[in-house]
Amino acid sequence: MSSEVTTGDEVHSDRTSVSEPLSDSHQHGMTGSQAWNLYASHFLSTWNIRTYEFTAIIFTAAAYPDTLIASSIRGIVRTLASICFASIVGRWVDHAPHRLKTLWSTISVNRISVISASVLWFFLVSSESATQGSLQSTSSITQDIMFGLILFLEVLETLSASGNMLSMERDFVVTAADPDGQPYDLTHLNSVMRRIDLICKLIAPILISIMVSATSVRIGVFVVGALSTASWGVELICAKRVWDLNPRLRVLKTIGIGDSNTVSQSLPPSSSCHKISRALRRYRQDFENYFSSEVWIPSMSLSFLHISVLTYSATFITFLLNAGFSLDLITIARAAGSVVEISxxxxxxxxxxxxxxxxxxxxIRGVVARVNEDSEDPGVRLLERFPGQQPATETGLERLGLWGISWQLLNLVPVVFALWSLSPDTTTTTSSAIVSRILGPIATQPLLAFTLFFFLSISRLGLWIFDLTTQQLTQTMNPTSQRSSFTGVEYSFVSLFGLAQHIVAIVLHRPEQFKWIALMSLGATAISTVAYAGWVWKMRGHLVHWDRIGKGCKCVKVRLRQVR
Incomplete structure (x- = not known):
């Protein structure tokens, strides 16, 4: 279906015409049937993405058992692909007029890439050289070719998975959601969708590990490919049902042509230089739009948290194993952390x-609540669908987000103290000596392990509260035409900071140096907290209701006097 393109003054008139059927559809809000089909489609997507994300690690270790080179190359390629192309995928989602076709495209590309990669993995892990672990055998060239094709398919899988999340969470869900306060409003839908993601993140690796342990890696490869094939059609049908029953989703998006398309007019339109210049300009424009957004600071604060190792990541688990913790204890602690995340x-x-x-x-509250729905200001489009209801919800999101990230910061402090006590001290510095004196007596007691895992696990509650509130703020405080491209840039920063975490771990690779990485991670969390708190102060004009605290103190004093 051809896309509708508008320029200049036509954008306003088209936006008005597009919003007309939306008011009629308010009486036909999202039903339970639509919601369950939406959840089913998202569950199948997330389950397949999480399953392949984990099993690919197992497949790589089985194909190259005596080296970490293949695993490192795979991780670098996926990270670089996300850094370079996530914003481009987001822009494509924003500019695609047909929501269902966009979602179908991301699902289909993801399934095709996973199924094709599974075929290659099946032959790769079955080869004699892979079984023997010899990279210098006569078939090593064939192995390298297959692995190179797998890397290409994994780039497609990574980008299509990002596109699926962007299309579903930044377009499909936001458009289909009911007004605030209704059973299926945006806050409710976001929470259920994230709950599905976290449950899949917890259960999928466990089940696939049990299955591979009970059978073989080849059976695991076959099961992954079979699951992707079987769920493909079901996922498309569920998405189609939601689209059929929701009038708001069926309205085509309009695309405004801005300066991003008017580049290098002196160059022939068909020249390679023109295409490269236009692509680079659009890429730069995505980042300019990101930093000009009103909500870029919360997004950057959330992205910056990915530089921290104070999470149940591969780096942290490797350190814990080297420190003497059993795998069973780590698994139990990680499961407890996942339960907290789901909560x-x-x-x-x-x-x-x-x-x-x-x-x-x-x-912002005072201005937005009084603006007219037909205003030309792009920020006013936030209230196009449900005027007058968003400001109160945004206030709750901002306040709860501040509580969430503050909760995470406070609970990571005892985690860092425990890690300083746990890490071997090979350098005699004043600070480390003081920490050793304070925490030395508990280093050989179960209290150390309890302190480490308990506070780390409950800190995950604050992290995911902050993640959910920031997600909805970026959904509602960005213009419709920039939601996905904004989040695509956010994904790029997430991957960039994740890469920085691995680089720091490579530089400070000795176990006794991990305490410095933990301290830097705590500092990064503090920086994110301060940045977000400053943004909330800017939005609300204050952080604490001192007047209410004063009234509360007066009430306490009066009651104490009465008791006396």
Missing amino acids: STVVTPIGVHYLSKTKGHGR
Whole structure:
């Protein structure tokens, strides 16, 4: 279906015409049937993405058992692909007029890449050279060719997975959601979708590990490919049902042509230089739009947290194993952390509802609540669908997000102290000697392990509350035409900071140096907290209701006097 293109003054008239059927559709809100089909489609996508994400690590280790080179190359290629192309995928999602076709495309590309990669993995792990672990055998050239094709397919899988998340979370869900306060409003849908993602992240690796351990890696490859094939059609049908039953999803998006298409007019339109110049200009424009957005600071704060190793990541687990913790204990702690993460999807809607009761705080609240729906300001489009309801919800999101990231920071402090006590001290510095004196007595007791894992696990509650609130803020405080491209740039920064984490771990690779990495991770979390708090202060004009605290103190004093 051809895309609609508007320029100049036509954008306003087209936006008005597009929003007309939306008001009619309010009486036909999202039903339980639509929601369950939406959840089913997202579950199948997430399950397949999480399953392949984990099993590919097992397949790489089975094909190249005596070296970490293949695993490192694979991780670098996937990370670089996300850094370079995530924003381009986001722009494509924003500019594609047909929502269902866009979602179908991401699903189909992801399934084709996984199925094709599974075929190659099947032959790669079955080869005699892979079984023997000899990279210098006569078939090593064939292995390298197959592995190179797998890397190409994994780039497609990574980008299509990002496109699927962008299309679903930044377009499909936002458009289909009911007004605030309804059973299927945006806060509720976001929480359930994230709950599905976290459950898949927890269960998929466990089940696939049990299956591979009970059978073989070849059977695991076959099962991954078979699951992707079997779920492909079901996922498409579920998405189609949601699209059929929701009038808002069927409205085509309009595309405004800006300066991004008017580049290098002196060059022939068909020349390679013109195409490269246009691509680079669009890429730069995505980053300019990101930093000009009102909500880029929360997004950057969330992205910057990915530089921290204070999470149940491969780097942290490797350190724990070297420090003498058993794999069983680590697995139990990681499972507990996952349960806490899932609980954040229950806490967030309740917290947003409670903290949204405060109205009219901050400069943005007062302005947005009074603007006309037909204003030309792009920021006003946030209220196009449900005017007058968003400001209170945004207040709750901002306040709960601050509580979340502050909770994470406070609970990571004892984690860092425990790690300083745990890490071998080969250098005699004053600070490390003081920490050793304070924490030395508990180093040989179960209290150390409890402190480390308990506070690390409950810190995950704050992280995912902050993640959920920031996600909804970026969904609602960005223009419709920039939601996915904004998140694509965010994904690029997430991958960049994740890469920086691995580089730091390579530089400070000795076990006794891990405490410095932990301290830097705590500093990164503190920087994110301060940056987000400053943004909330800018939005609301304050962080704490000192007047309410004063009233509370007066009430306490009065009651104490009465008791006396």
